[in-house]
Amino acid sequence: MKGLASYFTKRVVFAVVTIFIIISFNFFLFRILPGNPIELLYRNPMLTKAQIDALYHQFGLDKPLWEQFLIYIYNSLTGNLGISFYYKQPVTNVLIPALENSLILLVPATILSIALGIITGVVSAWHRGTKLDFALLGSALAFYTMPTFWLGSIFIIVALYIGGIPVSGMYSLGLNYTGIIPRIMDLLSHLMLPLITLTLVLYGEFTIIMRNSLIDVFTEDYIITAKAKGADDKRIIWEHAYPNALLPMVSIIAINFGLVVAGAVLTETVFSWPGIGLMIYDAIISRDYPILQGAFLIISITVVIANLIADFVYSYLDPRIRYK
Amino acid sequence: MIDINDLFVRYKTENGYANAVDHINLRIEKGIIFGLVGESGSGKTTLGLTLLRILPPSAEIASGSVNIDGTDILRINENEMRKWRGKRISMVFQGAMNSLNPVINIERQVAEPLIIHENIDWEQALKIAREKLALVGLGENTWKRYPHELSGGMKQRVVIAMAIITDPEILIADEPTTALDVVTQDRIMKLIKSLQREYNLTTILISHDLPIVSEVADKIAIMYGGKLSEVGENEQILRNAKHPYTSGLLSSIPEPGSSKEIKGIPGEPISLVNPPKGCRFYNRCQFASEKCKNYDYSPKIVEVGHEVYCTLYGE
Amino acid sequence: MTGLSDFWKVFKRNKMGLTGLGIIIFFFLMAVLAPFISPYNPNQTNPNLFLSPPSSQHLFGTNEIGQDLFSRNLYGAQISLEVGFAAAAVTVIVGLLIGLISGYFGGIVDEILMRVTDFFLVIPSIVFMIIISAFLGPSLINVILVIGLLSWSPTARVVRSMVLSIREWPFVEAARASNAGHFYIMFRHIMPNVIPIVFANATMAISNAIFSQAALVFLGVGDVNDISWGQIMHFALYSGAISAGDWWYIVPPGIFIILLILGFILLGYSLEEIFNPRLRRV
Numbered sequence: 001m002k003g004l005a006s007y008f009t010k011r012v013v014f015a016v017v018t019i020f021i022i023i024s025f026n027f028f029l030f031r032i033l034p035g036n037p038i039e040l041l042y043r044n045p046m047l048t049k050a051q052i053d054a055l056y057h058q059f060g061l062d063k064p065l066w067e068q069f070l071i072y073i074y075n076s077l078t079g080n081l082g083i084s085f086y087y088k089q090p091v092t093n094v095l096i097p098a099l100e101n102s103l104i105l106l107v108p109a110t111i112l113s114i115a116l117g118i119i120t121g122v123v124s125a126w127h128r129g130t131k132l133d134f135a136l137l138g139s140a141l142a143f144y145t146m147p148t149f150w151l152g153s154i155f156i157i158v159a160l161y162i163g164g165i166p167v168s169g170m171y172s173l174g175l176n177y178t179g180i181i182p183r184i185m186d187l188l189s190h191l192m193l194p195l196i197t198l199t200l201v202l203y204g205e206f207t208i209i210m211r212n213s214l215i216d217v218f219t220e221d222y223i224i225t226a227k228a229k230g231a232d233d234k235r236i237i238w239e240h241a242y243p244n245a246l247l248p249m250v251s252i253i254a255i256n257f258g259l260v261v262a263g264a265v266l267t268e269t270v271f272s273w274p275g276i277g278l279m280i281y282d283a284i285i286s287r288d289y290p291i292l293q294g295a296f297l298i299i300s301i302t303v304v305i306a307n308l309i310a311d312f313v314y315s316y317l318d319p320r321i322r323y324k
Numbered sequence: 325m326i327d328i329n330d331l332f333v334r335y336k337t338e339n340g341y342a343n344a345v346d347h348i349n350l351r352i353e354k355g356i357i358f359g360l361v362g363e364s365g366s367g368k369t370t371l372g373l374t375l376l377r378i379l380p381p382s383a384e385i386a387s388g389s390v391n392i393d394g395t396d397i398l399r400i401n402e403n404e405m406r407k408w409r410g411k412r413i414s415m416v417f418q419g420a421m422n423s424l425n426p427v428i429n430i431e432r433q434v435a436e437p438l439i440i441h442e443n444i445d446w447e448q449a450l451k452i453a454r455e456k457l458a459l460v461g462l463g464e465n466t467w468k469r470y471p472h473e474l475s476g477g478m479k480q481r482v483v484i485a486m487a488i489i490t491d492p493e494i495l496i497a498d499e500p501t502t503a504l505d506v507v508t509q510d511r512i513m514k515l516i517k518s519l520q521r522e523y524n525l526t527t528i529l530i531s532h533d534l535p536i537v538s539e540v541a542d543k544i545a546i547m548y549g550g551k552l553s554e555v556g557e558n559e560q561i562l563r564n565a566k567h568p569y570t571s572g573l574l575s576s577i578p579e580p581g582s583s584k585e586i587k588g589i590p591g592e593p594i595s596l597v598n599p600p601k602g603c604r605f606y607n608r609c610q611f612a613s614e615k616c617k618n619y620d621y622s623p624k625i626v627e628v629g630h631e632v633y634c635t636l637y638g639e
Numbered sequence: 640m641t642g643l644s645d646f647w648k649v650f651k652r653n654k655m656g657l658t659g660l661g662i663i664i665f666f667f668l669m670a671v672l673a674p675f676i677s678p679y680n681p682n683q684t685n686p687n688l689f690l691s692p693p694s695s696q697h698l699f700g701t702n703e704i705g706q707d708l709f710s711r712n713l714y715g716a717q718i719s720l721e722v723g724f725a726a727a728a729v730t731v732i733v734g735l736l737i738g739l740i741s742g743y744f745g746g747i748v749d750e751i752l753m754r755v756t757d758f759f760l761v762i763p764s765i766v767f768m769i770i771i772s773a774f775l776g777p778s779l780i781n782v783i784l785v786i787g788l789l790s791w792s793p794t795a796r797v798v799r800s801m802v803l804s805i806r807e808w809p810f811v812e813a814a815r816a817s818n819a820g821h822f823y824i825m826f827r828h829i830m831p832n833v834i835p836i837v838f839a840n841a842t843m844a845i846s847n848a849i850f851s852q853a854a855l856v857f858l859g860v861g862d863v864n865d866i867s868w869g870q871i872m873h874f875a876l877y878s879g880a881i882s883a884g885d886w887w888y889i890v891p892p893g894i895f896i897i898l899l900i901l902g903f904i905l906l907g908y909s910l911e912e913i914f915n916p917r918l919r920r921v
Contacts (some may be wrong), residue, residue: 014754014757017754018757018758018761021758022762029770029771141901141904142901145846145896145901145904147850147853147854147872147896148854149857149872149876150872150889150892150897151893153876153889153893154886154889154893156882157881157886157889160884161884167882220422221417221418221423222422222423222425222426224378224423225415225424225425225483226425226436227378227409228376228378228409228414228417229409229437229486230406230407230408230409230410230440230441231406231410231436231440232406235440239436240425243427243428244425244426244427255761258761258762259765261763261765262763262764262765262766262854265765265858266854266857266858269857269858270876280769280858284769284859284860287773292770293770295766296766296767296770299763299766300762303762304761307761317427318426318427319426319427319429319470320472
């Protein structure tokens with residue numbers, strides 16, 4: 001069990017260091033890159049000296065750099081991410097509800113795409129070399145290469161043609177719900193297209209990984225052992241091959257959280273889903289830098305935590321790490 | 325009684341078919357340890373896999389029959405065959421390699437054949453598994469462990485426990501001691517011998533190592549190039565070897581109990597793809613003559629129970 | 640040269656690779672020939688033809704200011720290929736250097752570089768790209784640099800693991816024993832053995848870059864002034880054409896991107912199969 005403890009310690013330390021680097025990066029990006037907001041503020045003729053001074057104070061720019069840095073880290077860690085230029089509210093207040101909305105889309109899409117990837121991958125591997133394998137692999141590859149925003153746009157056009165399917169936002173505007181059930185139904189109908197889009201663009205890679213990893217496992221000696229025991233195909237796949245093939249899947253899923261986020265950002269933009277992705281899109285247009293920074297920090301932390309969870313799942317699945 | 329008749333198994337390769345088991349006839353009596361000896365590429369493992377019908381997809385059983393107690397197991401359907409695998413015929417693979425699943429613990433892997441074949445719940449199955457593990461010399465502290473935590477010898481015992489848990493009639497052990505140290509080899513062989521005695525288990529012991537096999541086997545068959553070259557009682561093979569290849573194997577024994585690869589016979593084993601007509605051993609045999617080129621592998625009976633496949637002996 | 644002709648002999652039999660190469664050549668010709676085969680000047684507007692559906696005059700229809708979408712889609716291949724190759728070059732060079740140094744020196748250097756690599760592997764790079772692009776302002780070179788500098792970690796990992804084994808090969812050991820300089824050994828002895836797999840990796844980097852460029856431009860943080868497939872899609876959304884159901888505006892650029900990326904992925908898979916003996920199956 002000592003191995004497991006040191007494994008976890010390593011992972012947690014790495015996660016903390018990663019978050020620290022992201023915070024530092026945010027700090028320097030805000031001050032160093034050309035066209036940074038401080039520089040812009042300084043040049044803004046609309047602002048009075050007093051206003052500039054106030055803003056300087058808000059950003060702590062009247063203090064030495066190292067002190068600014070410490071203050072920034074302290075603020076970031078305590079959730080004080082500054083004030084949005086556009087919303088004139090603390091960034092956290094704006095982003096936390098957006099994060100919740102994003103997760104409503106992201107979590108089911110991730111789960112669905114993994115499930116779909118596993119099922120199609122297993123079927124494809126078991127029927128390898130057949131037309132079915134070719135078809136499943138082909139569609140996986142097609143969806144994998146499909147730009148998210150393009151697929152979303154196509155769905156919108158199709159949905160508009162059919163009619164009656166919401167293509168934008170989370171809830172219907174101007175509706176007074178008579179209870180929780182109609183509200184949830186409304187949410188689900190809005191969720192449908194973004195969810196399908198995100199699931200489809202994500203599952204392809206999982207299919208390919210699952211299939212290849214299973215085909216590798218099929219050549220292992222313990223699969224022949226299982227066969228020699230009298231196990232049928234179902235048992236060989238699900239009891240013997242699948243748990244082993246899942247290991248590379250989990251590491252790929254962990255690495256791919258960045259991709260999931262990218263997919264979510266683009267999906268939200270197309271469907272005007274009020275999550276962090278749409279927030280970023282709007283912030284780019286309105287040059288709302290504190291929101292951008294805050295969004296980057298929150299997304300990064302989410303991804304790092306998701307990675308950490310994946311590491312724990314991996315160690316749970318692989319006894320070679322669990323018992324060392 | 326296992327009765328192998330005219331068995332012909334071949335693999336599809338890029339250069340044509342490889343005849344791994346080339347029209348072989350063999351009878352294996354009940355309750356004995358039958359040693360099957362040959363170099364790698366002699367077809368001995370293929371013969372073992374054929375008895376369970378777990379050959380890789382590239383293999384094809386082209387002709388022949390394998391009768392076990394009156395059933396030709398090459399003719400029954402896959403569902404029927406599954407009931408034989410791990411129940412009536414078990415196989416022990418080289419345990420030091422990867423024949424155990426890395427993510428399932430020992431006792432569950434050992435118990436699995438019971439779950440597959442008997443109407444039994446996991447609790448009972450695990451109880452029996454633990455008894456069998458104890459029987460092969462593995463204590464309680466190993467039962468819940470995973471393969472990577474065990475030594476090669478321990479893994480080999482696990483594989484044996486797994487194979488005997490359903491009280492099979494036939495046990496096929498393919499290179500069960502390869503990659504183990506000499507002391508462990510000896511212990512595993514003693515274990516196999518004691519199981520055979522205790523349960524009257526028909527054991528087919530497949531190995532490249534004649535000395536090791538001869539320590540426990542009642543009968544021995546020597547394979548070369550997909551063909552049998554000599555079959556006989558243990559004593560007949562050891563004391564009265566007739567085939568030049570068998571003599572070569574015996575003379576190349578460096579010291580008892582060693583597992584070194586056969587060195588004493590000059591030349592390379594022939595390819596199983598498009599083998600030459602006549603005796604497969606022709607190019608390496610010091611007694612080779614013209615008539616060997618047309619040898620049709622008709623057996624010569626030396627004495628009761630002792631057959632040799634060579635032109636040197638009587639017409 | 641024998642190496643190259645040997646390679647071609649093997650490659651020629653690989654259907655997947657040939658398909659990929661064929662697709663890439665198709666788009667390459669499209670990009671080069673765009674000025675000669677475009678029926679219209681892609682920037683020429685026509686106030687009488689806003690968002691007109693495909694016709695014999697305008698094969699892919701027109702956009703919201705009456706520009707010919709067929710011509711614009713042909714020209715779009717140029718930016719995708721430019722960004723794809725340039726960003727992949729940055730990716731591959733950085734990844735190769737980091738991988739070589741990390742694998743060759745090992746120890747603390749390796750530990751630090753690999754943690755940095757892990758960092759870039761973990762962070763959501765598209766969001767990173769969006770934010771940096773938003774700060775830097777839209778320009779082609781910025782897009783190339785941002786994509787290139789944020790995508791090298793997979794290449795670095797692959798190169799490192801190869802260097803780790805090549806380092807133990809006898810001729811490298813011999814070179815080290817003869818006190819050859821580190822950089823000499825790294826670039827003369829080790830690098831040539833890594834290059835093939837780096838090529839396979841480069842095709843993945845190219846498809847990744849094409850995808851990222853389209854996404855950045857689509858979101859409006861890339862270079863919105865140059866004609867590219869991402870830009871066409873950006874304006875399709877921005878102008879409300881999608882909400883109006885004008886499918887001809889959005890369908891072609893997406894299909895072109897899918898095909899081009901697919902071309903590079905197929906080429907990459909086949910190269911990996913040829914160069915990586917572990918994947919070569921009988």
